[in-house]
Amino acid sequence: MTEKFQGYLRSDGRKGIRNTVVVAYLVECAHFVASKIVAGFDDEDVQLIGFPGCFPNEYAARVMGQLCTHPNVGAVLFVSLGCESFDKVRAKGTVASTGRPVETLVIQRSGGTAKTVETGRAWVRSALDEVAKVERAPMGIDELIIGTICGGSDGTSGISGNPAAGKAFDLLIAEGAACIFEETGELISCEDIMAERAKTPELGEELRAAVQKAERYYATLGYGSFAAGNAAGGLSTIEEKSLGAYVKSGDSQISGLIKPGDVPPRGGLYLMDVVPDGEVRFGFPNISDNAEIVEMIASGAHMTLFVTGRGSVVGSAISPVIKICANPDTYRALEGDMDVNAGDIIEGKRSIAEVGQEIRDLVVNVAKGAQTKSEALGHREFILTYKSFDPIGPSCLPAV
Amino acid sequence: MTAPFLHLHPDDNVLVARASAPAGTEVKLADCTVTLAHAIPLAHKIALRDIAAGERILKYGMPIGIATADIAAGTHVHIHNIRSAYTPTHALQDADGQSPETPK
Numbered sequence: 001m002t003e004k005f006q007g008y009l010r011s012d013g014r015k016g017i018r019n020t021v022v023v024a025y026l027v028e029c030a031h032f033v034a035s036k037i038v039a040g041f042d043d044e045d046v047q048l049i050g051f052p053g054c055f056p057n058e059y060a061a062r063v064m065g066q067l068c069t070h071p072n073v074g075a076v077l078f079v080s081l082g083c084e085s086f087d088k089v090r091a092k093g094t095v096a097s098t099g100r101p102v103e104t105l106v107i108q109r110s111g112g113t114a115k116t117v118e119t120g121r122a123w124v125r126s127a128l129d130e131v132a133k134v135e136r137a138p139m140g141i142d143e144l145i146i147g148t149i150c151g152g153s154d155g156t157s158g159i160s161g162n163p164a165a166g167k168a169f170d171l172l173i174a175e176g177a178a179c180i181f182e183e184t185g186e187l188i189s190c191e192d193i194m195a196e197r198a199k200t201p202e203l204g205e206e207l208r209a210a211v212q213k214a215e216r217y218y219a220t221l222g223y224g225s226f227a228a229g230n231a232a233g234g235l236s237t238i239e240e241k242s243l244g245a246y247v248k249s250g251d252s253q254i255s256g257l258i259k260p261g262d263v264p265p266r267g268g269l270y271l272m273d274v275v276p277d278g279e280v281r282f283g284f285p286n287i288s289d290n291a292e293i294v295e296m297i298a299s300g301a302h303m304t305l306f307v308t309g310r311g312s313v314v315g316s317a318i319s320p321v322i323k324i325c326a327n328p329d330t331y332r333a334l335e336g337d338m339d340v341n342a343g344d345i346i347e348g349k350r351s352i353a354e355v356g357q358e359i360r361d362l363v364v365n366v367a368k369g370a371q372t373k374s375e376a377l378g379h380r381e382f383i384l385t386y387k388s389f390d391p392i393g394p395s396c397l398p399a400v
Numbered sequence: 401m402t403a404p405f406l407h408l409h410p411d412d413n414v415l416v417a418r419a420s421a422p423a424g425t426e427v428k429l430a431d432c433t434v435t436l437a438h439a440i441p442l443a444h445k446i447a448l449r450d451i452a453a454g455e456r457i458l459k460y461g462m463p464i465g466i467a468t469a470d471i472a473a474g475t476h477v478h479i480h481n482i483r484s485a486y487t488p489t490h491a492l493q494d495a496d497g498q499s500p501e502t503p504k
Contacts, residue, residue: 155445233443236484237479
């Protein structure tokens with residue numbers, strides 16, 4: 001008997017677990033005005049996202065479109081300066097085609113800062129009334145998309161938090177959910193064992209190629225996906241960090257390889273290839289944890305399991321973040337930011353299976369509307385930068 | 401293996417601290433018992449046995465790097481004596497997990 005909860009039904013048939021009004025700036029020059037609009041709605045679900053660049057980028061345009069039509073989003077206000085390159089007509093059309101309330105304010109044509117803020121707040125006020133009327137519909141675990149990342153990893157992450165997240169993934173996938181793991185730069189040295197779990201040999205080759213691409217990319221940059229704090233926390237090499245990170249994927253068969261913005265077609269386990277294609281451009285693949293979270297949300301993630309050892313406090317715009325603390329000392333220090341104490345595993349108080357079950361149950365409660373710690377604290381981090389991708393190959397999503 | 405260290409996989413040549421272990425802690429290893437000369441912070445590694453320079457370091461039963469020096473049983477295994485077989489590790493002065501914040 002699978003559990004049901006009430007989702008927000010969207011015109012494309014997808015269902016959300018939140019009903020957010022998003023205000024999106026389309027260049028850094030419009031960031032302040034957009035944030036002032038959002039600041040008028042402290043007690044309501046109005047959230048700020050945006051893209052800082054003035055130059056066009058197909059990846060950013062696609063991700064922005066996917067975010068603004070995410071099932072957790074009910075309405076969108078774009079804020080443009082007016083002279084930036086972001087294609088605001090296309091963006092508005094993408095949202096309008098889904099039937100969501102959408103508007104674009106161009107600061108240069110709206111009377112400047114004060115008038116645009118005033119007009120924007122009035123629009124958001126009316127949009128909140130509109131989204132309150134969105135139809136609710138029964139939703140099951142088999143309609144959920146869940147992402148996972150680890151950030152601020154240390155030597156405990158691979159022993160407690162990540163295996164527990166992997167266990168939760170196994171439970172959720174068995175109940176029909178789609179689960180996404182990612183950061184191919186943190187799977188270096190795991191490519192062979194991972195390829196063996198692919199649904200088809202051809203998919204296995206794609207998984208292997210994605211990790212090899214990450215290795216080449218990071219080698220060119222001269223840095224692995226390894227922060228100074230990882231070493232202070234006892235991790236010595238990228239392969240040690242990778243092996244710890246890899247166990248977040250659990251034991252399920254790998255159903256497909258996707259890229260940011262590709263929505264998993266059905267339940268199962270998916271690897272997201274986050275490293276750009278082609279020659280190295282625009283710098284690091286993901287400059288911080290929230291860039292990874294945003295990409296999983298663009299691929300439809302309703303929420304993200306975030307495993308931390310050193311202690312991250314971030315949440316995210318659009319989709320809630322469940323914080324799983326791998327390190328018992330960090331949990332005691334940052335308890336107010338952590339949803340799950342996987343440090344119990346290190347201290348021998350609970351098993352990986354028990355903590356995995358707690359995470360799975362928490363996913364259902366958050367889907368039902370319970371706020372995560374970062375959500376309740378008001379964390380709504382967001383970052384979107386320049387990247388470039390080729391479409392996924394024909395072997396990446398094998399048929400059932 | 402004696403707490404507070406974990407032997408994660410039978411093939412591993414390192415142990416992982418499940419809690420911070422102060423200097424002087426006695427640890428039973430593969431062939432002997434050692435007394436820790438220095439504190440080992442939570443989740444850091446020590447050598448289960450003598451490891452020769454050039455040997456692979458195994459954790460989770462998988463290679464995590466290569467010894468760059470001879471490592472005596474019971475001593476700290478970290479960025480000062482192992483390296484990645486892939487990309488070099490970037491670390492700050494607190495990489496030992498116990499140095500206080502270093503002023504710039």
